[in-house]
Amino acid sequence: MSRVALLSLLLASLSALAQKPSDSYLRLTEADGQGISGRWDVSLQDLDDVLGLDAGGDGAITWGEVLAREADIRRYVLGRLVLGAEGAPCALVSQGGLRIRQHSDGAYAVLDFDARCTGSAARLDVDYTLLFDHDPLHRGIVRVGAREPLIFSASQHFARVRLRDESPWRTAERMTVEGALHVVTRADHLLFLFALLLPSVLRRDADGRWVAVSGFGAALWDVVKVVSAFTAAHALTLVAATLGWASLPPRFVSVAIALGILVAALDNVRPLGWGTRWTVAFVLGLLHGFGFASVLAGMGLSAGSLALALLGFNLGVELGQVAFVAALLPLAFALREAPLYRRAVVVGGSVAIALLACLWLAERALGLGVSVT
Numbered sequence: 001m002s003r004v005a006l007l008s009l010l011l012a013s014l015s016a017l018a019q020k021p022s023d024s025y026l027r028l029t030e031a032d033g034q035g036i037s038g039r040w041d042v043s044l045q046d047l048d049d050v051l052g053l054d055a056g057g058d059g060a061i062t063w064g065e066v067l068a069r070e071a072d073i074r075r076y077v078l079g080r081l082v083l084g085a086e087g088a089p090c091a092l093v094s095q096g097g098l099r100i101r102q103h104s105d106g107a108y109a110v111l112d113f114d115a116r117c118t119g120s121a122a123r124l125d126v127d128y129t130l131l132f133d134h135d136p137l138h139r140g141i142v143r144v145g146a147r148e149p150l151i152f153s154a155s156q157h158f159a160r161v162r163l164r165d166e167s168p169w170r171t172a173e174r175m176t177v178e179g180a181l182h183v184v185t186r187a188d189h190l191l192f193l194f195a196l197l198l199p200s201v202l203r204r205d206a207d208g209r210w211v212a213v214s215g216f217g218a219a220l221w222d223v224v225k226v227v228s229a230f231t232a233a234h235a236l237t238l239v240a241a242t243l244g245w246a247s248l249p250p251r252f253v254s255v256a257i258a259l260g261i262l263v264a265a266l267d268n269v270r271p272l273g274w275g276t277r278w279t280v281a282f283v284l285g286l287l288h289g290f291g292f293a294s295v296l297a298g299m300g301l302s303a304g305s306l307a308l309a310l311l312g313f314n315l316g317v318e319l320g321q322v323a324f325v326a327a328l329l330p331l332a333f334a335l336r337e338a339p340l341y342r343r344a345v346v347v348g349g350s351v352a353i354a355l356l357a358c359l360w361l362a363e364r365a366l367g368l369g370v371s372v373t
Contacts, residue, residue: 022046022135025108026142027080028115028124036090036115036124039099041108050134051076063100065071066109070098077111078131084125085117087245103249106140128152131345137185139178148309151178172312179316184324190255192284193324195264196226196277199348200329202337204271210346212336225278227321233285235314241290242310253290254364260284262357268350332350 043299044061047329048054051064053061053069066073074094083090092113099110124144131138132154148171152159183189201212201219213219240246264280334339 020129023139023141024130026140028144030145035117038113039114040077044107044109046131047073047109053220055072060235067362073109073307074111078113080130082127083115086123090115090117103175124161126161128157140344167352168308172308175309175312176316177365179313180320183320188261192261195261195268195353196281197325197328198332198349199268200331216333223325223329226281227325228287229278229282231318233282234289237286239310248290251364253287255361257291258288258357258364261362262354265354265357266351269347
């Protein structure tokens with residue numbers, strides 16, 4: 001009973017992760033012997049959440065509303081970055097006017113600034129704390145000089161870097177970690193895996209009812225097919241999208257992902273006749289690959305590092321999925337005979353997933369976000 005309760009609690013807690021983790025893009029370049037020039041792209045959606053830019057309350061941020069809060073935006077953003085050169089602090093000074101740039105996931109405010117340092121800039125200390133108090137899942141993608149991008153998080157917001165190229169293998173290592181984190185911190189990915197894996201220890205009888213499988217091997221083989229299909233599919237579209245060979249509108253991808261989660265969850269409640277679960281995993285993997293590509297699109301990776309970065313990110317996604325399956329499958333197998341598992345966890349949990357997917361579908365289809373007009 002306690003294990004069933006634990007599974008149900010874990011499923012319910014995922015609703016708190018429904019908001020897409022945000023990113024910002026910071027470029028720091030050595031300007032002279034004692035200075036750094038910076039450019040920082042920050043999502044207007046994130047700034048609106050913190051500063052309330054949408055004065056009209058109509059869900060659309062106008063250029064006038066942005067200009068009216070330009071001083072507040074600069075003060076808030078630059079106040080979340082501390083730079084130092086050889087232990088001496090650098091003063092951040094705004095340069096030029098605020099600009100707007102479109103990224104794949106919406107409009108971003110672009111802030112230019114100089115970091116005036118008293119010491120040598122051969123090594124640079126970077127302490128990045130933007131949005132972590134508001135969104136613990138925020139990622140800061142920071143490119144320093146000619147190095148490959150660094151990824152800052154709430155748990156790792158400080159780095160001391162040299163202004164030189166980073167090894168492509170080091171980039172692959174970091175992207176492996178980021179790929180794993182991308183799986184375990186994304187609610188839509190986790191709920192999709194839940195919807196496909198919860199019934200893996202069951203099978204349908206002639207009347208369409210769930211009954212327990214006889215052995216662990218059958219359940220494991222079912223999981224292997226589902227996860228392998230998803231991995232192969234997202235690897236294909238991730239490579240194609242990152243290299244610019246294929247693209248889909250971001251809203252279409254986000255709506256399709258929510259719809260896929262809804263279909264997978266409803267099939268656990270009543271068979272829909274849409275095919276085997278590994279087939280659906282493959283189709284949804286293709287869509288998730290386009291979503292994953294947004295993580296790499298704004299990083300400006302060099303050609304020499306791109307292949308290893310893609311390999312590392314895909315490996316990280318797979319490791320994250322394997323960890324999730326390793327934690328879930330043995331517990332689900334141990335509980336498969338209990339009627340409460342079939343009714344409360346599989347059916348009840350799938351209903352909860354379907355309701356949350358409906359909410360995401362409505363939000364994404366109606367575009368209940370912030371746009372610049």
